[in-house]
Amino acid sequence: MATSMAGGLAGGPGATGEDHVLIGRDLTKVFGGFAAVKHVNLAVRRGSIHALIGPNGAGKTTCFNLLTKTLQPTGGQIIFDGEDISKLRTAEVAKRGLVRSFQISATFPNLTALENVRVALQSKFGAAYHFWRSLRAVAPLNARAEELLDQVGLADNRHTTAAELSYGKKRALEIATTLALEPRVMLLDEPTAGMGHEDIEPITQLIKRAAEGRTVLLVEHNLSVVSTLCDTITVLQHGEILAEGSYEDVSNNPDVVTAYMGGVDE
Amino acid sequence: MKPAHLALILGFAAALAAPFYFYPVLLMTILCFVVFACSFNLLLGYTGLLCFGHAMFFGTAAYMTGLALKTTGISVELAIAFGALVAGLLGLLVGYLAIRRQGIQFAMITLAFSQLVFFFLLQSEFTGGEDGMQSIPRTPLFGLVNVDDSFNYYYVILALTILAVAAYYRIVNSPYGEVLKAVRDNQQRVESLGFSPERVKLVAFVLSATMAGMAGGMKATVYQFATLTDASWQVSGEVIIMTLLGGLGTLSGPLFGAGIIIWLNDELAGFGEWALILQGAILLAVIIFFRRGFVGELSALFRWVARKRRGDGGTPPPVQEGATATGPG
Secondary structure (H helix, E strand, C coil): CCEECCCCCCCCCCCCCCCEEEEEEEEEEEECCEEEEEEEEEEEECCCEEEEECCCCCCHHHHHHHHCCCCCCCEEEEEECCEECCCCCHHHHHHHCEEECCCCCCCCCCCEHHHHHHHHHHHHHCCCCCCCCCHHHHHHHHHHHHHHHHHCCCHHHCCCEHHHCCHHHHHHHHHHHHHCCCCCEEEEECCCCCCCHHHHHHHHHHHHHHCCCCEEEEECCCHHHHHHHCCEEEEEECCEEEEEECHHHHHCCHHHHHHHHHHHHC | CCHHHHHHHHHHHHHHHHHHHCCHHHHHHHHHHHHHHHHHHHHHCCCCCCCCCCHHHHHHHHHHHHHHHHHCCCCHHHHHHHHHHHHHHHHHHHHHHHCCCCHHHHHHHHHHHHHHHHHHHHHCCCCCHHHCECCCCCCCECCCECCCCHHHHHHHHHHHHHHHHHHHHHHHCCHHHHHHHHHHHCHHHHHHCCCCHHHHHHHHHHHHHHHHHHHHHHHHHHHCCECHHHHCHHHHHHHHHHHHHHCCCCCCHHHHHHHHHHHHHHHHHHHCCHHHHHHHHHHHHHHHHCCCHHHHHHHHHHHHHHHHHHCCCCCCCCCCCCCCCCCCC
């Protein structure tokens, strides 16, 4: 079923830890007898922007949740930078530089934008359990937090609580928070979901800038975002890889066309 | 001078003058419950954990402080510290076992533990069972200053309360407090940023238990006895009401909540059984009209006035969901 487009299955025996920063081997996830993901081999090339797409129920979100360690795989192996992370938890892989975002914008609504980013910066700062010190202890982080806010265009909102930010700005704040961890791999779950047209373009540009010097894996419905942003696209269907390659390759693949058209007809 | 500083100074002056005008024991009771409510707000207001058995720490510490005073004769402040320490250890044990659960499950587990502790205290020899632990000596402060007189002891309790409230304020406004509020707002996200939310919450639970223990120890020295009531589920419920009444997740909410409830209990005591009904009616009124608690509503009003003065937006402040809600985003 899996048709290779870009010369050799990326996650197959040919994939190495040198070229690929994140590799899923033979990934399977079974929910109460239903296999949402079946023997998926996936490799994310270092420095690329890689998209997981597919019709509804194709298993892309499950696959994504496996790679981000939000879900534990039923079978298979996940290698991050040469290290087997199959058994690790979200917090542990985050510390190693594999950081995810969430579909529903995941901010801390009662904290200000600056505090949101500072919480993330605290994760490596080492004062996170210092309950006896004043906030001056984390003042050294403010400059970096403001820099990150500036990067995503939130410089003027630093003292606004996240709950009061617009939807698009919440997503931007979330990206700033994720970037605070200086992740080597950034995993974005439907970064443009629920966004109006006017917000999609800025967020696409933001992801493009954020991707400089790192690897990005994203799940996305909006194909125009995928086409402008991504180097490699993996198409999933029925929990299996249907096709993989560049946007041109994938969009001309007859299987993919059928899958998407079929999805529309149903 | 900032209004907040002015309020602080006025409050302090009032606290110093209060025993000249009011019954010191009533004032001390209020202060003990202020500390207790602060400890509870740290959990519910700033961590999003509803502990339904907080009296187990209050009651255990009351007995432990009493036991230390009766058997060793150490000075009163050390006995209170001992009670708080034991409560903290109990918090570590209970927290370790309960912290992985959330919401109603966490509330039920803590309730179960507190009933277990209640039963243990009821059956134990040293607690005096149903009779409680009577005639706890109030040993001299630092082994030097005689505090037998309630008027004098009020100032000791006031100092301890200020210490506890300052600690509470510091915890909430510390690097850790920031992470704590983040856990309350969105635990999953905190985990994805490389923290262990369980560990963050466990620390909060132990801190809260220790502070609740301090309150219990203080109360045992004020009344010079410890009873099963201190560890009962009714007291666990009372502290929830105090915290909600004052304003969840507000810094000064517990002060007002504890003050209002204890004062009401005292004022309504003459009404006998009717006291509970009146209390219930007042609570209902608060739930309906002051959803953010007294302090929450007041500060929302101030913000609204300030915004109106600046001239942007005449809309009344939006009612925020409880601290456990993750908000619209």
